[in-house]
Amino acid sequence: MNYEFNWMLVLTGEYRDWIIKGLIITLKISGLSIVLSMLLGTIITTLRMTRIKILEWITISYIEFFRNTPLLIQLFFWYFGSYVVLPEVINQWLYAHNYEFAVGVVSLTIYTSAFIAEEIRAGILSIPKEQMEASRATGLSFIQAMSYVVLPQAFRIVIPTLISQFLNLLKNSSLAMTIGVMELTYMARQIESYSFRGFEAFTVVTLLYIAISLIISLGINIYNKKFLRMIKY
Amino acid sequence: MIKIENIHKWYGDFHVLQGISEHINSGEVVVICGPSGSGKSTFIRCINRLEDIQQGKIIVEGKDINSPETDINQLRAEVGMVFQQFNLYPHITVLKNITLAPMKAKKIPKKEAEKIAYELLERVGIHEQAHKYPAELSGGQQQRVAIARGLAMRPKVMLFDEPTSALDPEMINEVLNVMKDLAREGITMIVVTHEMGFAREVADRIFFMDYGKILEGGTPEHFFKNPQHERTKLFLKEIL
Numbered sequence: 153m154n155y156e157f158n159w160m161l162v163l164t165g166e167y168r169d170w171i172i173k174g175l176i177i178t179l180k181i182s183g184l185s186i187v188l189s190m191l192l193g194t195i196i197t198t199l200r201m202t203r204i205k206i207l208e209w210i211t212i213s214y215i216e217f218f219r220n221t222p223l224l225i226q227l228f229f230w231y232f233g234s235y236v237v238l239p240e241v242i243n244q245w246l247y248a249h250n251y252e253f254a255v256g257v258v259s260l261t262i263y264t265s266a267f268i269a270e271e272i273r274a275g276i277l278s279i280p281k282e283q284m285e286a287s288r289a290t291g292l293s294f295i296q297a298m299s300y301v302v303l304p305q306a307f308r309i310v311i312p313t314l315i316s317q318f319l320n321l322l323k324n325s326s327l328a329m330t331i332g333v334m335e336l337t338y339m340a341r342q343i344e345s346y347s348f349r350g351f352e353a354f355t356v357v358t359l360l361y362i363a364i365s366l367i368i369s370l371g372i373n374i375y376n377k378k379f380l381r382m383i384k385y
Numbered sequence: 386m387i388k389i390e391n392i393h394k395w396y397g398d399f400h401v402l403q404g405i406s407e408h409i410n411s412g413e414v415v416v417i418c419g420p421s422g423s424g425k426s427t428f429i430r431c432i433n434r435l436e437d438i439q440q441g442k443i444i445v446e447g448k449d450i451n452s453p454e455t456d457i458n459q460l461r462a463e464v465g466m467v468f469q470q471f472n473l474y475p476h477i478t479v480l481k482n483i484t485l486a487p488m489k490a491k492k493i494p495k496k497e498a499e500k501i502a503y504e505l506l507e508r509v510g511i512h513e514q515a516h517k518y519p520a521e522l523s524g525g526q527q528q529r530v531a532i533a534r535g536l537a538m539r540p541k542v543m544l545f546d547e548p549t550s551a552l553d554p555e556m557i558n559e560v561l562n563v564m565k566d567l568a569r570e571g572i573t574m575i576v577v578t579h580e581m582g583f584a585r586e587v588a589d590r591i592f593f594m595d596y597g598k599i600l601e602g603g604t605p606e607h608f609f610k611n612p613q614h615e616r617t618k619l620f621l622k623e624i625l
């Protein structure tokens with residue numbers, strides 16, 4: 153084996169800039185999708201728990217459907233399908249504004265929200281039902297009781313599983329390269345095909361993924377500890 | 386103020402409330418006692434519609450609480466409730482436990498809600514605990530916070546479901562004393578309890594419940610000296 157490593161090639165100049173660009177896109181697509189999938193997941197779970205039959209039925213179908221289809225298929229589905237399904241005006245607008253990125257966010261959000269909805273539901277079910285009852289008894293509405301009493305407690309319990317969903321999302325965001333989103337993995341692939349320095353490029357990118365993952369878990373854990381310190385059950 | 390007209394409730398096949406009719410006047414303090422499983426909790430939980438009834442009517446302040454037109458959240462703001470297990474919110478401070486409903490359900494500004502909360506904490510004797518979390522308080526203190534939380538909505542009626550049963554004996558009195566003060570201030574109260582000393586001292590009427598019915602009710606004097614039913618006599622003998 154006489155492969156000569158050339159780390160400087162990918163750590164300087166144009167290739168370095170590509171990696172930085174890819175990193176920024178990965179952070180953007182993951183960050184945006186994490187926030188949106190948390191929101192969507194919370195809404196879906198809340199609707200599911202209203203005990204209104206039709207809402208329950210719709211949300212369960214949503215969760216089962218999107219949890220059980222491969223993310224890659226969902227990406228292609230939205231990528232090719234949106235233009236059949238969506239009105240012309242919206243398509244025009246999307247094509248003018250980073251269509252691939254939008255499809256990536258939508259797919260990752262919908263896919264991950266189905267998992268997050270289930271995690272949050274487990275958290276909610278672990279909160280004694282008396283908490284909901286006591287808040288309703290003071291005159292709070294169902295939504296208010298959920299927002300101020302049940303969900304804040306449930307979130308704290310499910311933080312560890314939510315972190316692993318966020319990390320999955322980060323890793324899954326690399327699939328967005330298949331529809332042409334120029335994120336980290338896409339860039340590594342690009343460098344490889346220009347320079348044949350695939351090993352170096354993918355090593356750097358791998359380390360970057362690990363670094364982001366560690367930052368996400370650490371950050372959330374520190375945030376959570378600060379709060380958990382104050383609640384004792 | 387509260388009219389209960391022949392209410393029935395079933396849990397599946399189980400007929401838990403079997404035709405209860407009572408009028409409770411404004412300012413009255415009513416104590417409900419009876420054996421375990423007789424339906425006491427179920428009955429008072431129907432009064433703020435934490436439970437639904439299948440037959441009959443409950444009218445609070447002229448409003449049929451089970452009618453679809455009644456705004457249930459508004460009704461509950463007028464009917465406070467205190468639970469056996471306190472059920473405080475563990476993730477927020479005592480002060481926030483009390484201000485939450487006034488701020489969110491009644492849209493009272495924070496400053497004002499906090500002012501009310503401090504007054505109430507003063508009234509139940511624990512104003513110095515406002516910034517602690519519920520778990521840092523003793524059971525008796527937690528229950529007094531729960532009472533303050535209930536009062537913060539300025540309810541017309543307060544329901545108490547065995548408020549002292551989960552407390553260590555030495556803490557029972559601090560809670561009962563707060564409740565006695567409330568009773569003297571003229572708040573309408575419906576209290577499920579087996580604290581007969583409390584009943585004797587402040588109740589206007591005592592109801593005895595058994596098998597989903599109110600077997601008898603009357604003034605404490607009448608109730609303790611002259612119980613009519615055998616079941617009541619037996620019950621009183623056991624707990625006094």
Ligand SMILES: Nc1ncnc2c1ncn2[C@@H]1O[C@H](COP(=O)(O)OP(=O)(O)OP(=O)(O)O)[C@@H](O)[C@H]1O
Nearest residue numbers: 396397399401419420421422423424425426427428
């Ligand atoms: N959600 C429910 N589903 C089915 N049965 C129930 C439910 N809640 C209560 N019951 C039954 O209804 C009966 C009355 O219960 P309830 O809690 O009102 O009694 P109670 O008089 O408050 O008793 P205790 O003194 O033990 O608190 C009991 O037999 C109980 O098992």
Ligand SMILES: [Mg+2]
Nearest residue numbers: 425426427547
């Ligand atoms: Mg009970």
